[in-house]
Amino acid sequence: MAFVALAVPWVVAFLVVAAVSDNLGWDLRHAxxxxxxxxxxxxxxxxxxADPILEEQKGYVYPPQLxxxxxxxxxxxxxxxxxxxxxxxxxxxxxxxxxxxxxxxRCYAASFASLPVLSAAxxxxxxxxxxxxxxxxxxxxxxAGSGLALGLAVSAKLVLWPLLVWMVGRRRWSTALVAxxxxxxxxxxxxxxxGFQGLxxxxxxxxxxxxxxxxxxxxxxxVSATLGLPSTxxxxxxxxxAASLLFACFRFARWGDDLRSFTSAVLAxxxxxxxxxxxxxVVLFVPLAAARPRFSALxxxxxxxxxxPRPGYAEGVEVLVPLGVVVVLGAVLLRRPATVRHGG
Numbered sequence: 001m002a003f004v005a006l007a008v009p010w011v012v013a014f015l016v017v018a019a020v021s022d023n024l025g026w027d028l029r030h031a032x033x034x035x036x037x038x039x040x041x042x043x044x045x046x047x048x049x050a051d052p053i054l055e056e057q058k059g060y061v062y063p064p065q066l067x068x069x070x071x072x073x074x075x076x077x078x079x080x081x082x083x084x085x086x087x088x089x090x091x092x093x094x095x096x097x098x099x100x101x102x103x104x105x106r107c108y109a110a111s112f113a114s115l116p117v118l119s120a121a122x123x124x125x126x127x128x129x130x131x132x133x134x135x136x137x138x139x140x141x142x143x144a145g146s147g148l149a150l151g152l153a154v155s156a157k158l159v160l161w162p163l164l165v166w167m168v169g170r171r172r173w174s175t176a177l178v179a180x181x182x183x184x185x186x187x188x189x190x191x192x193x194x195g196f197q198g199l200x201x202x203x204x205x206x207x208x209x210x211x212x213x214x215x216x217x218x219x220x221x222x223v224s225a226t227l228g229l230p231s232t233x234x235x236x237x238x239x240x241x242a243a244s245l246l247f248a249c250f251r252f253a254r255w256g257d258d259l260r261s262f263t264s265a266v267l268a269x270x271x272x273x274x275x276x277x278x279x280x281x282v283v284l285f286v287p288l289a290a291a292r293p294r295f296s297a298l299x300x301x302x303x304x305x306x307x308x309p310r311p312g313y314a315e316g317v318e319v320l321v322p323l324g325v326v327v328v329l330g331a332v333l334l335r336r337p338a339t340v341r342h343g344g
Contacts, residue, residue, distance in 0.1 A: 025082025
């Protein structure tokens with residue numbers, strides 16, 4: 001329990017520093033709520049391509065459903081709403097592990113003390129809800145209804161699309177259909193709510209965001225740029241890694257190895273994404289918890305991310321730390337099948 005006792009003050013101190021430095025709820029206050037206010041006022045939530053807020057990581061770049069959901073709360077004082085959301089996100093982090101049969105307090109301490117969870121909660125972004133959705137999709141994977149959680153997750157963040165390959169590879173046609181239909185319906189309904197404002201320009205907005213932020217992030221594009229390699233090298237590396245993981249996902253699924261198939265799909269989302277921040281890595285806790293619900297040294301690997309730069313911009317060889325964490329966790333989890341004792 002000494003490890004748990006050390007983790008608690010670290011988590012509290014991190015959140016206090018975030019609040020004092022005016023970083024608590026950064027994404028919520030600077031991106032989500034302004035977009036929600038625009039929706040509430042009948043305007044487009046999306047910034048112009050030349051808007052400098054994209055470089056400041058303040059522009060709203062998600063599909064519109066998040067802004068639509070938050071629109072009723074746009075008038076709530078930022079500080080109050082940010083505190084409530086941060087607390088809720090920490091609860092979701094707890095529920096994610098609980099759903100995966102994790103009961104060892106040391107596992108919770110290790111995940112909560114890691115920078116992916118801390119940055120996801122303190123910035124108040126969608127990463128932890130997405131991790132919960134993946135945990136639901138895994139836990140109830142034998143039920144068609146699990147497709148709803150997966151469909152909502154993919155519709156909220158398109159980079160999660162490799163999880164659909166996992167469903168198709170398992171030949172869970174009804175689940176894949178539910179995921180696809182629910183994602184499309186929710187997305188179309190959200191765009192309709194804002195009068196389809198910004199829809200035509202949305203692909204260009206995503207490309208512009210990638211141009212600005214990809215090489216500053218922890219993606220393979222970012223690693224390539226930080227090491228001084230041509231961007232083509234990063235793109236080819238990302239394409240090769242994503243393709244290999246998707247192939248593995250499909251093959252494992254056909255062999256009946258659900259866990260390694262699921263793990264490959266989760267890893268593929270990170271490999272294929274042109275932008276990866278530390279909070280994106282919270283999704284790794286889902287296959288980790290599914291494979292190792294009891295505490296082991298593997299749970300300590302994400303804690304090494306404290307050696308990486310501040311949760312925002314990659315710099316120097318420290319950019320290799322997040323990549324190393326992903327590689328180590330992925331290699332161990334894919335090494336051999338694990339016995340899964342739950343599944344809904």
